[in-house]
Amino acid sequence: MINLSGKIALVTGSTRGIGRATAIRLAEAGARVIITGRSEDRAKEVAKEIASMTGVGALGIGLDIGIRESVEDAFEAINREVGGVDILVNNAGINRDGLFLRMKYEDWEEVLRVNLTGTFLVTQNAVKGMIKKRWGRVISLSSVVGFIGNTGQANYTTTKAGLIGFTKTLARELATRNITVNAVAPGYIETDMTTDLPEKVKEGFLSQIPMGRFGTPQEVANVVLFLASDLSAYITGEVIHVNGGLF
Ligand code: NAI
Numbered sequence: 675m676i677n678l679s680g681k682i683a684l685v686t687g688s689t690r691g692i693g694r695a696t697a698i699r700l701a702e703a704g705a706r707v708i709i710t711g712r713s714e715d716r717a718k719e720v721a722k723e724i725a726s727m728t729g730v731g732a733l734g735i736g737l738d739i740g741i742r743e744s745v746e747d748a749f750e751a752i753n754r755e756v757g758g759v760d761i762l763v764n765n766a767g768i769n770r771d772g773l774f775l776r777m778k779y780e781d782w783e784e785v786l787r788v789n790l791t792g793t794f795l796v797t798q799n800a801v802k803g804m805i806k807k808r809w810g811r812v813i814s815l816s817s818v819v820g821f822i823g824n825t826g827q828a829n830y831t832t833t834k835a836g837l838i839g840f841t842k843t844l845a846r847e848l849a850t851r852n853i854t855v856n857a858v859a860p861g862y863i864e865t866d867m868t869t870d871l872p873e874k875v876k877e878g879f880l881s882q883i884p885m886g887r888f889g890t891p892q893e894v895a896n897v898v899l900f901l902a903s904d905l906s907a908y909i910t911g912e913v914i915h916v917n918g919g920l921f
Pocket of ligand 1: 686687688689690691692693710711712737738739740741764765766767768788792815816817818859860861862863864865866867868
């Protein structure tokens with residue numbers, strides 16, 4: 675039985691999709707979750723929903739991980755209100771797809787700024803608190819396409835592969851502090867990020883998945899929950915793939 679009561683869990687981009695499903699799983703296990711999104715109102719709404727669903731208090735705050743001041747302001751509030759974070763799930767991420775030769779500089783820059791620099795900023799702030807508590811979990815959402823590539827996603831795949839190097843280095847630097855650092859690499863999961871894909875593209879993906887279906891946000895959340903718990907205490911610097919056998 676996984677019991678996270680007494681732990682504070684911050685999930686970035688947790689107002690929908692995999693982030694929201696993850697926050698629900700962590701709250702069901704007893705963690706007090708901090709729901710964050712670019713809209714503070716929406717974050718507060720989702721926090722309320724999760725609190726009434728699970729009976730565990732949840733906090734909603736505005737946090738745009740791509741803006742340094744926003745990250746600093748959010749951590750000031752988090753440190754003041756709940757005394758830091760025990761579990762960090764780096765879930766927020768964006769894509770701005772386009773073939774490489776035509777990819778706009780702005781689309782390259784924005785995806786790197788949010789997915790990589792944003793993750794750096796949030797993690798650095800969170801880890802400072804974990805070091806004081808002598809316990810911590812950092813779990814970042816990579817992607818199968820960071821391992822196999824994907825036409826039209828040079829920017830996005832670069833960031834998802836980059837998060838693996840980030841994870842492995844932090845795992846080494848933080849191991850003696852009792853902080854584990856791992857990644858989850860989903861395949862194709864049914865969320866807002868994938869629903870808008872053209873039917874033909876979806877069928878193409880589906881034909882490559884041995885299990886013959888897309889994954890659900892809950893199936894990713896279950897693995898994050900495992901990595902957040904004491905069941906995974908001796909696992910660090912690892913990547914767990916959740917892709918129905920695709921890779
Ligand atoms: P989504 O687009 O449904 O949700 C992403 C969340 O991040 C949203 O709540 C969004 O508002 C938030 N977000 C975006 N930019 C932000 C910013 N600057 N600051 C704070 N929050 C921000 O996406 P989904 O599918 O739930 O994906 C979650 C994570 O999983 C992403 O990192 C994504 O790259 C990754 N992933 C998703 C896969 C899929 O098939 N859906 C596959 C592999 C990885």
